[in-house]
Amino acid sequence: MNTKTIILSxxxxxxLVKSTSSQTDPNFEFKNAVREEIGAVKKxxxxxxxxxxxxxxxxxxxxxxxxxxxxxSKQVYLLRYNIFTDEMEYVxxxxxxxxxKSEHKIIDFFEIKAKYGIFYLDNELNYFLxxxxxxxxxxxxxxxxxxxxxxxxxxxxxxxxxxxxRKNDQLFIAFxxxxxxxxxxxxxxxxxxxxxxxxxxxxxxxxxxLSHKNIDDIVKITTYFNSL
Numbered sequence: 160m161n162t163k164t165i166i167l168s169x170x171x172x173x174x175l176v177k178s179t180s181s182q183t184d185p186n187f188e189f190k191n192a193v194r195e196e197i198g199a200v201k202k203x204x205x206x207x208x209x210x211x212x213x214x215x216x217x218x219x220x221x222x223x224x225x226x227x228x229x230x231x232s233k234q235v236y237l238l239r240y241n242i243f244t245d246e247m248e249y250v251x252x253x254x255x256x257x258x259x260k261s262e263h264k265i266i267d268f269f270e271i272k273a274k275y276g277i278f279y280l281d282n283e284l285n286y287f288l289x290x291x292x293x294x295x296x297x298x299x300x301x302x303x304x305x306x307x308x309x310x311x312x313x314x315x316x317x318x319x320x321x322x323x324x325r326k327n328d329q330l331f332i333a334f335x336x337x338x339x340x341x342x343x344x345x346x347x348x349x350x351x352x353x354x355x356x357x358x359x360x361x362x363x364x365x366x367x368x369l370s371h372k373n374i375d376d377i378v379k380i381t382t383y384f385n386s387l
Contacts, residue, residue, distance in 0.1 A: 229258075
């Protein structure tokens with residue numbers, strides 16, 4: 160066997176090995192698709208504190224990765240929402256990374272019927288659960304916070320373990336899907352959100368016996384507002 164034949168055989172063997180490994184890796188297409196979708200990535204930190212592990216699951220919408228579409232793509236991705244960091248995570252080479260954020264990107268967890276959109280809030284991009292979409296949409300901001308706890312310094316101290324915990328969701332209406340307004344506690348302030356349609360909203364709520372403190376009622380009110 161001459162030198163050219165040997166080189167050709169080695170090249171062909173290398174190509175076949177790479178091709179075979181790509182086809183047998185169930186995440187191969189997923190990894191490539193994600194790489195094209197997100198561009199740069201950042202690796203997440205791990206939590207090693209034993210006490211912290213007891214509530215670490217609270218950070219996530221679901222601990223396992225769920226099938227999802229990204230915006231208009233019908234490519235299926237495996238993602239999970241980290242509420243605490245407000246990031247969509249995926250796994251690559253046994254490491255956890257996050258998707259890049261861009262305004263109005265949609266993450267559709269179609270199997271669990273949960274759809275998230277990216278909107279600006281206080282000049283920062285955030286994920287919101289889309290409760291109802293339309294010309295003006297109803298959004299839910301889910302919140303997880305972290306309590307550092309308390310270490311024992313003296314014999315009189317009581318240890319308080321660090322923990323993650325859920326806070327009450329915050330409700331918003333995205334007017335023209337751009338301007339986010341939080342739902343105020345006072346009814347009069349709620350009417351003012353609708354500017355020159357405030358009187359019509361007030362009348363509609365009275366006739367339908369709707370409350371601005373009920374999420375399903377807010378959906379009905381916003382749907383009515385969209386029809387005006």
